[in-house]
Amino acid sequence: MNEKRIQCPKHLDQESGRGLVEQVRAEGVAPRQTLVLDFSETEDMDTRGGAWLIELANYVKAQNAKFDLAGQQGDVAEFLGLLRPSLVSMAEAPPQRAGVFEQAGEAALNTISEFKEFYHFLVDTIYWTALAPFEGRGFRWGSFIDELNEMGVRALKITLLMNFLLGMIVAMLSAAQLELFGASIYVADLVMVAFARELAAVMTAVVVSARTGAAIAAELATMKVQEELDALRGMGLHAAQFLVAPKVLALVIALPLLTGLGMLAGIGGGAVWGLVVLEFRPDIWFNQTLNAAMFSDIFQGFFKAFVFAIVIVLIGCHNGLRVTGGARGVGLMTTRAVVMDIFFIVLIDMIFAAFFYYIL
Amino acid sequence: MAKKSKEKKNANGSVIRVRNLVAKYGDVTVLDNVTFDVPRNEIYVILGASGCGKTTLLKHLTGLIPATNGAIEISGQNITGMDEEQLAGMQRNIGIAFQNSGLFNSMTVGDNVALPLREYGNMEPQLVNAVVRLKLSLVGLANAEYKLPAELSGGMRKRAGLARAIALDPPIVFFDEPSAGLDPIMASGLDELILNLKHLLGITLIIVTHELDSIRKIADRILMLDQGRVIFTGTVREAEQSDQDRVRQFFERRPDEHITQRNI
Numbered sequence: 001m002n003e004k005r006i007q008c009p010k011h012l013d014q015e016s017g018r019g020l021v022e023q024v025r026a027e028g029v030a031p032r033q034t035l036v037l038d039f040s041e042t043e044d045m046d047t048r049g050g051a052w053l054i055e056l057a058n059y060v061k062a063q064n065a066k067f068d069l070a071g072q073q074g075d076v077a078e079f080l081g082l083l084r085p086s087l088v089s090m091a092e093a094p095p096q097r098a099g100v101f102e103q104a105g106e107a108a109l110n111t112i113s114e115f116k117e118f119y120h121f122l123v124d125t126i127y128w129t130a131l132a133p134f135e136g137r138g139f140r141w142g143s144f145i146d147e148l149n150e151m152g153v154r155a156l157k158i159t160l161l162m163n164f165l166l167g168m169i170v171a172m173l174s175a176a177q178l179e180l181f182g183a184s185i186y187v188a189d190l191v192m193v194a195f196a197r198e199l200a201a202v203m204t205a206v207v208v209s210a211r212t213g214a215a216i217a218a219e220l221a222t223m224k225v226q227e228e229l230d231a232l233r234g235m236g237l238h239a240a241q242f243l244v245a246p247k248v249l250a251l252v253i254a255l256p257l258l259t260g261l262g263m264l265a266g267i268g269g270g271a272v273w274g275l276v277v278l279e280f281r282p283d284i285w286f287n288q289t290l291n292a293a294m295f296s297d298i299f300q301g302f303f304k305a306f307v308f309a310i311v312i313v314l315i316g317c318h319n320g321l322r323v324t325g326g327a328r329g330v331g332l333m334t335t336r337a338v339v340m341d342i343f344f345i346v347l348i349d350m351i352f353a354a355f356f357y358y359i360l
Numbered sequence: 361m362a363k364k365s366k367e368k369k370n371a372n373g374s375v376i377r378v379r380n381l382v383a384k385y386g387d388v389t390v391l392d393n394v395t396f397d398v399p400r401n402e403i404y405v406i407l408g409a410s411g412c413g414k415t416t417l418l419k420h421l422t423g424l425i426p427a428t429n430g431a432i433e434i435s436g437q438n439i440t441g442m443d444e445e446q447l448a449g450m451q452r453n454i455g456i457a458f459q460n461s462g463l464f465n466s467m468t469v470g471d472n473v474a475l476p477l478r479e480y481g482n483m484e485p486q487l488v489n490a491v492v493r494l495k496l497s498l499v500g501l502a503n504a505e506y507k508l509p510a511e512l513s514g515g516m517r518k519r520a521g522l523a524r525a526i527a528l529d530p531p532i533v534f535f536d537e538p539s540a541g542l543d544p545i546m547a548s549g550l551d552e553l554i555l556n557l558k559h560l561l562g563i564t565l566i567i568v569t570h571e572l573d574s575i576r577k578i579a580d581r582i583l584m585l586d587q588g589r590v591i592f593t594g595t596v597r598e599a600e601q602s603d604q605d606r607v608r609q610f611f612e613r614r615p616d617e618h619i620t621q622r623n624i
Contacts, residue, residue: 047498047529047561051490054497058490079560085502086493095506325510326465 004029005036005070012045012076017052024056031064039080040071050083057087114322121318124240129248132241144246151212151247152254156261158211159204163195163262166203167269170194175278184278188285189292191270196297197356200262202349205308208255209341213316216247217337220320221330229321244317248310255309256302263301304352308345315340375400375532375564376421381430383416383588390416392588394430403558403565403578407610408585414568415459415536417585421566422456422534423447434532452480455525455533455563459540461517463509469496469520470505476527495523499553515546519553526557532564533557539571551577572611584610 006024009016029035037053045053060067067087072080080087098106133139174190220243223229229239267289274285319337323329376398383391390413398404406414419425421432427440439450456462463472473492477483483491496502499519509517518538525533538554539547551574557563569575575582576596584592584599584607592599592607600611608614 047491047494048487051487051494054490054493055487075560078556082500082556082560083494083497086497325508328466 002030002032003034003036005038008037008039008042010041010043012042012049012053014046014048014052017049017056021052021056021059025059029060029063029065032066034066034068035060036068036070038071039069039073039076042072042076045076045079050079054083054086117322118318121240121244121321122314124238125244125248125314125317128238128241129245132245138241139249140242140246143242144250147246147250148254150215151208151250152257155208155211155254155258159207159258159262160265162207163200163203163265164269166199167191167195167266167271168273169269170199170266171270171273175273184274185280185284185288187270187274187278188280188288191274192267192289192292193297195263195266195270195301196293197300198349198353200266201259201301201304201308202345203266204255204259204262204305205312205345206342208251208258208308209312209345210338212251213312213341214334214338216313216316217320218330218334220317221323221333224321224323225326225330239321244313247317248313251309251313252306255312256305259301259305263298300352300356304349307348311344311348312341315344373400374398375435376404376566377431377433378421379431379433381417381420381432382428383413383420383425384428390588391420391585394585394588394590396583396590396593398564398566399581401558401562401564402580403554403567405575405579405582406566406568406585407570407575407582409570409610412585413588414570414585418534418536418566418568422454423451452476452528453530453532455528455530457518457522457525457533457535457538459537461509461521463517463520463524465509468506468508469501469512469523472509472520473524473527476524480528491527495527496520498526498556499523500549513546515542515550518542518550522553522557526561526563529561530563532566535565535567537569538567539569539574544573547571547574548577550574554578570610572613 006020009020012020024035037056057067069080069087128137170191171187175184175187178184178186178190220229220239223243232239232242271285271289274280275282316337319333319340323333374397378394378396381391381394382389394417406417408414416425420427421434423439423442430440432439434450435453437450439447442450463469464475467475470489470492473495474488477488477491492505493502496505499522501516501519501523504512504516504520509520512520522533522535522538525535535554538550542550554565554567555578558565567578579596581593581595582599583590586606591604592602594602596611599607602608
């Protein structure tokens with residue numbers, strides 16, 4: 001009979017369990033042989049002993065042999081009964097990692113599904129922000145005021161500070177070069193044009209995406225995880241109406257205003273450098289500044305801010321609403337929202353730069 | 361049945377002693393002069409109406425919130441004066457299963473159970489996997505090792521949380537609301553599991569719950585809280601025959617009078 005019988009120790013614990021495994025390994029088990037563990041003399045066992053038993057079962061099964069128990073009684077039998085799934089069946093194999101083609105296919109399908117979701121989200125958002133209020137379907141003005149305060153007023157200090165410091169940096173860098181040609185006064189022109197057309201809009205958008213974009217994504221993601229969005233839908237309310245529309249309108253108003261103030265702060269930072277370090281007279285510096293930029297330059301800055309606002313709020317909301325899983329999902333989607341914000345801000349800025357360079 | 365447990369069963373005495381415990385959130389007193397003992401290898405149920413301080417008491421016993429006043433002894437050590445490192449040492453010798461399981465969503469169920477084993481277990485790496493399988497088998501989740509917590513049902517998540525709580529073979533396990541939100545079959549299965557842990561592993565369990573069916577089935581002894589005060593300690597039978605109306609009201613599932621007044 002192709003059966004091998006081994007007597008289990010009286011007390012099956014860490015030490016005796018390890019001994020049992022070492023004994024079986026030393027003696028070996030032949031393929032298709034059945035190893036029967038006899039528990040007739042075993043009075044008690046603990047969890048470490050049980051773990052060695054599972055280790056032994058795994059070894060026996062790996063040898064293509066069978067594993068069986070005999071003679072167990074009382075509490076030992078009860079304990080072994082609970083362990084039976086792990087002793088008798090093979091250990092579940094870890095899930096296989098998907099191959100390259102599977103991963104590529106899955107990524108493609110995810111992208112298509114994300115585009116579809118974004119399309120529906122965009123249509124809902126446009127309707128509930130721009131059309132529904134005129135059809136008398138309501139707009140949450142109270143929530144809009146709160147958002148305006150949070151996204152605009154509370155972001156003012158950090159936005160002004162960042163633009164002011166950037167203005168000084170631009171003035172420092174350009175002064176070092178222009179001084180070589182005795183053209184230091186053009187530092188004023190450079191700071192003015194740079195902030196009107198470019199830097200105020202981009203710097204303010206980056207600050208707001210890190211502050212507000214991340215907050216929007218995290219807020220909606222947490223609401224989704226905690227079933228608050230399902231609760232809204234269950235009451236017949238739309239997330240786009242209730243949560244997204246007030247945020248869109250608030251940021252579309254707040255970001256251009258912040259950008260305008262950011263322009264002034266940046267120009268102020270440049271002026272501090274020009275007046276204190278380069279020692280220009282204030283009237284000469286400010287005349288130069290005012291003559292440097294045209295209305296179209298300032299319009300460019302504001303128009304970009306308007307577009308950036310839409311990008312930041314849509315990306316924040318879209319990512320927040322797509323979250324799956326728990327805390328990790330919220331973290332991933334918040335990070336993704338900020339990374340996408342900054343990428344699209346730079347990309348759109350480049351498109352604008354090319355457009356204004358070639359067309360206008 | 362385990363060798364260790366038999367030793368424990370022979371040794372009488374209390375594994376937890378609480379004396380005059382006071383807890384406050386700001387000016388609000390949540391636990392007022394709470395005193396009780398938990399005997400070894402028993403299932404000790406803390407119960408009471410919602411908001412009576414049950415979970416706060418559990419958090420004090422497990423060292424998650426420091427006591428404002430009073431003394432808490434766990435396995436003979438007073439934890440009220442402990443620094444963070446001493447508390448961490450004490451916490452390695454207890455298991456906590458949370459109401460919402462407290463599983464790490466980014467890890468598989470197996471990795472959740474393996475985490476304390478790898479951090480503190482001081483055991484051969486090959487045995488870690490076997491211990492994980494053993495603990496999951498004990499709670500009836502032998503085939504969930506590679507699943508993520510999000511893929512489990514509520515009852516399975518509670519079982520997985522319990523498997524993690526017993527990973528290091530702690531002599532004391534705290535379980536917050538094991539039956540809350542579960543269907544009767546799942547809740548009853550969890551009750552059986554709790555009884556098995558006590559019987560087979562010799563664990564002392566402190567369970568916070570207000571599910572009457574569970575309490576009747578598993579509790580060796582109960583402690584009832586009302587507005588932060590202990591109003592009863594004893595067996596379920598004693599509670600049901602108590603001369604305190606508040607205690608009997610709980611077991612008879614009688615609503616407060618103001619709720620039954622139809623004219624409100």
